Amino acid sequence: MGCKGSKSKKNAYARVAQYQKESWAAERAVCRPPESLEWGVAPPNCITPASLHNLLTDGFYAPYSANPRYLLVVDCRAPRAFTRRRLATARWHGALHTAPAPNLVHTIVLYDDKPRTAVPKPEDTDPLANLYHDLRRQKLDPLVLVGGWQVLEVTCPHLLEGGDNPPTPEPMPWYPAQVIPGLLYLGHAEMASDPRVLSALCVTHVVDVTECLPPRVLPSMNYLVVPLPEEETEGTKPSEKVNNDNNGTDLISSLPTILEFVAEARTYGGCVLVHCDQGLTRAAAVVMGILMAERRCTLEDAFYYVKGARSAVHPSQSQLQQLAKYETVLFGASLTLVEDLF
Missing domain, CATH: 3.40.250.10 (Rhodanese-like domain)
Structure with a gap:
């Protein structure tokens, strides 16, 4: 019995030591700690x-x-x-x-x-x-x-x-979700084609994550088309995902261009609307990537923040896996388990 007890203790110590070793390795891999994404949190009730x-x-x-x-x-x-x-x-x-x-x-x-x-x-x-x-x-x-x-x-x-906005028989337009106040909105394609929405929110830049350019409803509007696939084809190699006419473009490789577009809007006091067909998958993933880069936050924080702004969002597993890899670019290590996000 004593031998069995000693062996059990040794195994427990070995597991703890292995856990500590993995934790230290993970900490050493993180070159920059993430920031907390908690601005604008209201008091209780x-x-x-x-x-x-x-x-x-x-x-x-x-x-x-x-x-x-x-x-x-x-x-x-x-x-x-x-x-x-x-x-x-x-x-x-x-x-x-x-x-x-x-x-x-x-x-x-x-x-x-x-x-x-x-x-x-x-x-x-x-x-x-x-x-x-x-x-x-x-x-x-x-x-x-x-x-x-x-x-x-x-x-x-x-x-x-x-006052200046008297009641009208028309219902209030369906506005996109506000992600970064005064800078970033998330919505669907119809919102990007509604001049009432674009004018009311002072939108100057539109990121279109579909394959079709929306009609230019306002003459001064700036457009960036990023044709991300709705879902990657099973078996597609990473090298085939970028600039492939069948699969669109890659989310992570497109982020630098998107971030430059957002920075341009900020420089000129503008506002950005990111949209796909329904504003639930591809556009939501792009907005999460923008938040991760802009606020230096983890994918987990960005995911739940965007879901709090627009509850129906559900990026695909492949899009979330790409954003999990993007964490290694930002922090030196992947900090979010995609399986834990749903």
């Missing part, structure tokens, strides 16, 4: 204007803003302010009897004209605080907009109506 934008414009076949049962946005300002100008989908807090019952709605967002940085305190008695605490007593989880109306008005003017 709050939401940023960028996240509200993406919540309104997320969806599979139509934006969630078109579904009153999915999202209830409540304007808690004075009635005159609400009448003058408001979020296009918002309900005034004094007329909630005309809205769907809060307990039947997926997400509730509250805003007013106070530059809030946290949820209201229990002793607060303004309209937003009263509604917030009432909903909490109903076991609901409303979100409070950080920064209030002032920040919303500056960052999301295209989502507002009233």
Whole structure:
């Protein structure tokens, strides 16, 4: 028994030593530690204007803003302010009897004209605080907009109506997801062909990840076509993936050109829209690559950040494997297991 115990201990020590050896080797291989991708994170039970934008414009076949049962946005300002100008989908807090019952709605967002940085305190008695605490007593989880109306008005003017943007019989356009505020959006092909979307977001540069150039709907628009394949053909050699008419081009070899295009937009105060057919696979992978290069973050961070902005994204395994290899270019080692991302 003693011999067996000693042998077991030796095996355990050997496994620990091997693990330590592999860990040290991995640490030595990392030439540059990744940065954390955590800008614009809201406090508990709050939401940023960028996240509200993406919540309104997320969806599979139509934006969630078109579904009153999915999202209830409540304007808690004075009635005159609400009448003058408001979020296009918002309900005034004094007329909630005309809205769907809060307990039947997926997400509730509250805003007013106070530059809030946290949820209201229990002793607060303004309209937003009263509604917030009432909903909490109903076991609901409303979100409070950080920064209030002032920040919303500056960052999301295209989502507002009233004033210079009176209500129209047409539904609000389906906007792309905001990835880097003021610089980078992710969407589908129809968005790149809609002049209302491009003008409202001040898009100046379009990265087209399909095989077809979209119509030039605005004369000053700049286009970069990167025909990435939807899915690589099984058995295709790496040398055959680049500049191959059948398989398109390679994601990683295209990134330097894409990054130069993004840098050009930034230099001239422009904005970039990256799109493929549906904005879920190829374009999403390109945006993840841009984030990895721009923010020096891991594929894992970029994947979940983009998925948080547009929940339906699902890059292919081959695209994610390419981005995992790109980590070795950025950090000297691959830090993300693609199998762990789903």
